[in-house]
Amino acid sequence: MVIAPPGQEFLPRERFDALLDLLREGGRTIMGSKMRDGAVVLDEITSVDDLPGGWQDEQSPGRYRLTGDHGERLFDVVNGPMSWKQFTFPPRQAVASAQRNPDLSATFSARTPDPPRLAFLGVRACELAALRIHDRVLAGGAFVDEDYRARRDGALVVAVQCTRAASTCFCASMGTGPEVRDGHDLALTELEDGFLVSSGTADGARLLARLPTRRGTTAEEAAAAGAVAEVRAATGEAVALDGLHNRLMDQLDNPRWGQVADRCLACANCTMVCPTCFCTSSALRSDLNGTVTVAERVWDSCFTVGFAQVAGGNFRPRRSDRYRQWLTHKFATWVDQFGSYGCVGCGRCVSWCPVGIDVREELAVIAPPAVQPERGANRPAAATPGRFDIATLGALRNETADTSTLRLVPRDPALLAGLPGQFVMVDQPGFPAFPISASRYGSDHVELTVRAAGPATRALLSQPTGAQVGLRGPLGRPWPLQRAVGRDVVIVAGGIGLAPLRPLVEAILAERARYGSVLLTYGARSPADRLFVDELSAWAERGIEVAQIVDRSGPGWTGRVGVVTGLLDQRDFSARPTVAFVCGPERMMQTVATVLRDRGVAPERLFVSLERHMECGIGLCGHCQMGPFFVCRDGPVFAMSELGDLFAREGI
Amino acid sequence: MSEIRPPRLGVVKLASCDGCQLTLLDLEDELLAIGARFDLVEFPEASSRRSDGPYDVLLVEGSVSTPAQAEQIQQLRERSRLLVTIGACATAGGIQAMRNFGKEPAWRASVYPQPELIQSLATATPVADHVNVDIELRGCPIDRYQLLELLTALRLGRRPQLPDEAVCLECKRRGRVCVLVAGGVACLGPVTQTGCGALCPSYARGCYACFGPREAANVGSLSAWLGADRPSGAVDRLFAGFTGYAPPFRDASARAMATFQPPAATGEEPD
16 A cells, blocks of 8 residues: 555666755755664765665564675665654753852753754654654643754655565554655655655655656556565564553553563663653753753653652562553553554564563563454465365375375465465365365475375375366465564474474575574374475474484384473573474374473464364354364464463363 | 852772772862862872861772771761762672682682781671661762762752663663674673763673662573573673672672682782
């Protein structure tokens, strides 16, 4: 839903300096992204070389890194620790002075705002939302912060559409981005060889008219819109807003506040990097004679002890009090006070928390939505109960005595866009349809690893190459791989449960550096019952620790014998947030979940893939209902924290 | 402001290196004004004029390390209206408090060629372990601006602004990039009291907590996070520094010191 005003103009990359020249007119200073000390900060831009050309950011909870050599693009670093409040609402600002005169009279003088003339270059959609929030908080009520108002009025805003997202971004959830809609004088979208430019105000239109541009082509506009749409898909729906205010305020006594306080340092970094946090204290600077005292407005935080201190004590003595104050203000009471959330989804509080506390995760645990919103991120082919798309069977590879991997070439490319953990419904004339998780999504084919468990699966495995079958998919919620970026990963597979985990392993290997240590533990009935035997050893050579165990030994087996939890006995995952992905028989998953929890994996980071009777795969037939969920539509992947008592309970 | 008489200011030391007292002399631009506003009756590092008190304000540097000092601090307290401890030694015990973790004789033998001549207590402890302290200035050394704020506030009769918050706030206000998040550097800023102006992180170093623990310091959580990709024991050693004897850091310091042996005595006189 990119608003592409008719007549977006195209500014060639080699003429970008013309924009800088225009912005500098009238003595303006340009502020934009500049690399310093391993991050991008907001600082004066004197030439295009100051911008982080070819650099990208890699962000995850508690971690921020820049990587270079990504070409020429100027705006591929999504954000850094600073927001624009650095300039609209500076960390330290003299506001008044007071003087005691020799005759004991007193003089109080407010400082007259005298802001520098600035142009903000590269303001993201979430930042525009943050500025709008500050407009309401600081200048939209009966009393106005005059310094803020003057700084805001004096600044020229050049927005940039996001064509990359960090793993910490969640603007789409918060409804603030990634599309730039309003609040800008100019808006840029970066393409490979230049920029599409549009204006949002009369000032912007006047500037645009003087830029050395030509009309943008339809293809360029489509490319720009497509790039932003990809960011929307990537940021997903990490925070469910529906009813969030009441869900959160109902949880003031939730024990999780105490648990997060065990991790929280109350260091205030989240509030310092937040583009909407506006709390300040007054700091006094007096001369030794005590005649003149200057009062400064200084950024403060609800996480400091002094913030809620009175003569008789402190209203928020505990870290849990302070964390609760912050979170409930951002996501509930801010709405009461200012008519919007106090969060714009920029993700800074996630990245810059020194111990990686993820606000999305805390919200999901403290105030879980009635039904999880995170669905399949892609649009399935043939998503009606009656329709299937045609796929042609290719080669078949035997894995074990009763299990084989089929290669299918679908007609509809939508079937190839599946994500790890998603499944397809397979239909053959004369047989009931059945669900199978894909064991690989290739560039032109899908692989299904099928065990001959009944007539329909036996029939499928006996079809010759070239036979056609019907497919509907990809369906269901995938493994939330995004949650594992920057974290340690433990994957636990039992028997054929390795099949839905195989695309997850391949996705991790494709970007191995994005994850911490990765452990795959695999349990099978016997050595001959193991799937993907060659691949298991190949994975081990590519940076994944692979541990295997079998219930019963067999010829040539020198490895361990026992149940899969035996591979976890010596492990401890409590030192840092670890994400677990588990698939196998439900009893096995139950045991594994208990062991992993004891070893320090939090339930909201422990994901299982459930099996249920499914007929339609799209939440219409009712077979797979489980508590508040349809497993096909809301799962099959669930966090343990979502399932709670439902998991592994008999007869549900 | 009518003056009756300027307050009598004293500056004394116990076991310490004198660096914090020097901070007062480093206030070069303000020294004359301080001299005019305070009656500097005792400051052996700077003046031969001496006084046994009483003092309106007494700045005490250093920790209590000898039997004589344990007696001296009681007398100083009796003669002072306002007693202010300055620096990591006076407020937390200082680096010499490392001997408090159970190896005092070995340390003494390691440092002095004739340890039997040395009369020291088994522990070096902060002044507040012995007498009531009115105000603390933290740091190794103390921050000149905090010292100036203290003197100014005392002169005006208002409470000095010495915030007890993490170093992180000042890092962010100054636009510093977090060395921990962006550089993987072990930094104790989140659990350390502010006041230094975020000095070390401004030079891409981790904070080593010379201002000591702040209120609500969550040492366990920070240690667990830092320890995840560091060798066992490495994080404990970070805490075993100038303020390692301060209660929130003491357990980690004790673990670190348990595996640390004082070096053997060389038998040579120090330079």
